[in-house]
Amino acid sequence: MTGFARVDGHADGYSWTFEVKSVNGRNLDIRCRQPAGFDTLEAAARAEIPKRLARGSVNLNLTVNRSQSVSQLRINRELLAQVLELAREIEGAGAAAPRLDSLLAVRGIIEPVEEDEGDARERVEAALKADLGRLIGELVTARLSEGARLVTVLNGHLDEIERLITAAAACASTQPEALRERLRSQVAALLDAAPALPEERLAQEAAILIAKADVREEMDRLRAHIQAARDMLAEGGAIGRRFDFLCQEFNREANTLCSKSADVELTRIGLSLKASIEQLREQVQNIE
Structure with missing residues (x-):
């Protein structure tokens, strides 16, 4: 039986599109395409689809995009303390005190804070698996509708x-x-x-x-x-x-x-x- 379903989702700076279609087939044949690093989704699909479908050629396609995230910033206080100590020594020698923007321009004073990628990927994969279940459910509904006709x-x-x-x-x-x-x-x-x-x-x-x-x-x-x-x-x-x-x-x-x-x-x-x-x-x- 034929059917088609599509689900869009996003989480933690990732967005994705799931598409699945099925056509007539004597047996159940499952084919999956997903980006590198998301191979667990294929295993989940191959485990879930046979629970809901008995026959047909099923093609599942996943595309994933990652948005350019804005990293948080923090001040390296240890390095700033060293720079301020040097600035006081220079000022004691009669030189003008350095300006704040000059201090902050020193490499390493302000540094980005990267999010823990492992935690983000876990949340994304959990959301993807939830959408996979919804996608298969919509495909089954489409096939049942065709079956009624x-x-x-x-x-x-x-x-x-x-x-x-x-x-x-x-x-x-x-x-x-x-x-x-x-x-x-x-x-x-x-x-x-x-x-x-x-x-x-x-x-x-x-x-x-x-x-x-x-x-x-x-x-x-x-x-x-x-x-x-x-x-x-x-x-x-x-x-x-x-x-x-x-x-x-x-x-x-x-x-x-x-x-x-x-x-x-x-x-x-x-x-x-x-x-x-x-x-x-x-x-x-x-x-x-």
């Missing part, structure tokens, strides 16, 4: 398959009288065969003809598959793999129906049925 589409395909099965059941070639008439003509052809077939062989051939002409079993199974599909949609959750297998069973029965058909109308319905099943299967690939 897909349910309507899938039910529409199931309605069409059910309509075609009803049309196949109503087809004249599937009716008991039509089957009996076809069997009579085929048995007559067997009786006219030269050399004549033994009665035991004739009974075997008649049984084969009956089995080949009767598609009621295939239609019964198709109806059962429709009910199973509707039950899965009502159940919800990660049903993609089971639904995909069910589509294979749909297709198997439709192929058998077409192979048994000896009637143009029934063959046309069978081909339409196969096309509808294929459309259903394509949509099922979008389900988790």
Whole structure:
């Protein structure tokens, strides 16, 4: 299932953008891109995403920017005391007293105070992990929203398959009288065969003809598959793999129906049925 989510955040002079998108996939494939030094976020994502998603190709991207921080300043009192002592000695020798701005201009008197980078990074990573959880939650919401729309589409395909099965059941070639008439003509052809077939062989051939002409079993199974599909949609959750297998069973029965058909109308319905099943299967690939 497809989905997209984005989360922006900032803390302690850092700003970041999280983006995640997912597309259809048979299995769960997670790919992460993050700046150097933020590798713990990939480990967190690989631990958290499988708890919320079962299938899909998930791409997570993190960009981080650091603002130019203004450092605090402090006076190096020990160095200032040494400079003042020298200034008094110079003043005692008859020289003019140094001005304050001259004293403060001495290298090292005023120095910046750097923040403890380790503490800041810990707070930033904690905020990033919180945003990661929120990001995955928004992705799940987006996928659920798409899933709700897909349910309507899938039910529409199931309605069409059910309509075609009803049309196949109503087809004249599937009716008991039509089957009996076809069997009579085929048995007559067997009786006219030269050399004549033994009665035991004739009974075997008649049984084969009956089995080949009767598609009621295939239609019964198709109806059962429709009910199973509707039950899965009502159940919800990660049903993609089971639904995909069910589509294979749909297709198997439709192929058998077409192979048994000896009637143009029934063959046309069978081909339409196969096309509808294929459309259903394509949509099922979008389900988790």
